[in-house]
Amino acid sequence: MDTATAPIPVRSPLPDGLAGSTVVILGGTSGIGLAAGAMLRSVGARVVLVGRNKGRLDAAVERVGGGDQVIGETADVADLDALEGIFERAGSVDHVLVTAGVIGGPTPVTEVTRDGAWEDFQSRLWGVLATARVAASRLPVGGSITFTSGTLLMRPIPGFAGTIAAAGGVEPLSRQLAVELAPRRLRVNTVRYGVIDTPLARTVAGAGPDTEGDEKMAQAALATPLGRYGTADEAAAAAVFVMANPYVTGSILTIDGGGSLA
Numbered sequence: 001m002d003t004a005t006a007p008i009p010v011r012s013p014l015p016d017g018l019a020g021s022t023v024v025i026l027g028g029t030s031g032i033g034l035a036a037g038a039m040l041r042s043v044g045a046r047v048v049l050v051g052r053n054k055g056r057l058d059a060a061v062e063r064v065g066g067g068d069q070v071i072g073e074t075a076d077v078a079d080l081d082a083l084e085g086i087f088e089r090a091g092s093v094d095h096v097l098v099t100a101g102v103i104g105g106p107t108p109v110t111e112v113t114r115d116g117a118w119e120d121f122q123s124r125l126w127g128v129l130a131t132a133r134v135a136a137s138r139l140p141v142g143g144s145i146t147f148t149s150g151t152l153l154m155r156p157i158p159g160f161a162g163t164i165a166a167a168g169g170v171e172p173l174s175r176q177l178a179v180e181l182a183p184r185r186l187r188v189n190t191v192r193y194g195v196i197d198t199p200l201a202r203t204v205a206g207a208g209p210d211t212e213g214d215e216k217m218a219q220a221a222l223a224t225p226l227g228r229y230g231t232a233d234e235a236a237a238a239a240v241f242v243m244a245n246p247y248v249t250g251s252i253l254t255i256d257g258g259g260s261l262a
């Protein structure tokens, strides 16, 4: 049977199945992406961590450890040429995780600017599309692409029109790509997160990385169904799960501690 149309081999959906594979993580220098990098390394994957800030990148590479099994690359996810270079230098890449994204302070829709909206579009929507474009022709049979979205899409709050307008395209795009890339035996999924306690969430909440910040986050989380926010590890484990399970594609997996039900 032609390898391009042969079924994806059945293998253990447990993360152990990722041993020996290479995973590019766009947004791998902080929060969920960094936790995914450490987790993937711990199950024997080679990881390529990507972020824009060199200092953060160096610290992340050191934190994940693993010598030549952890590579750091500085790039903006919206830079197509930079993405091409990362995949070229990485050699074979099996899976891609995109967690890159920033969230600014609330901006009423009446104050949204073209530049601000364009920036959101570039990083949140073009970035994932560009990643898919580069990855689609390079990933092997059984490879996967995992995107990130948030429960703000389902339960909007005032002030994030620009972010939602851009990020709202990610879930339909992943379903579209799951269909388009299935004949290549590639899988595409999105993990949709509720509040996960990361530097990004703390910035939004106005909480620092210190004990005072811990208390502020813990207090705010008491109103959630499980009484706390998710950890970066819990969030990363979901991304690693969809990556590792050869029968998962076209899925939007919600990891929000039941927050969408409250």
Ligand SMILES: NC(=O)c1ccc[n+]([C@@H]2O[C@H](COP(=O)([O-])OP(=O)(O)OC[C@H]3O[C@@H](n4cnc5c(N)ncnc54)[C@H](OP(=O)(O)O)[C@@H]3O)[C@@H](O)[C@H]2O)c1
Pocket: 026, 027, 028, 029, 030, 031, 032, 033, 050, 051, 052, 053, 054, 056, 075, 076, 077, 078, 099, 100, 101, 102, 103, 123, 127, 148, 149, 150, 151, 192, 193, 194, 195, 196, 197, 198, 199, 200, 201
């Ligand atoms: N934490 C939550 O509660 C939550 C909830 C729902 C959805 N999400 C989404 O989940 C994703 C990860 O969030 P997080 O909480 O882990 O955030 P985080 O801790 O701030 O990490 C974001 C990562 O993305 C990188 N990044 C940002 N913009 C980039 C760009 N244009 N190109 C390349 N890298 C870029 C950052 O590094 P540099 O800044 O150095 O580039 C960093 O490594 C984000 O898209 C976020 O919107 C998070």
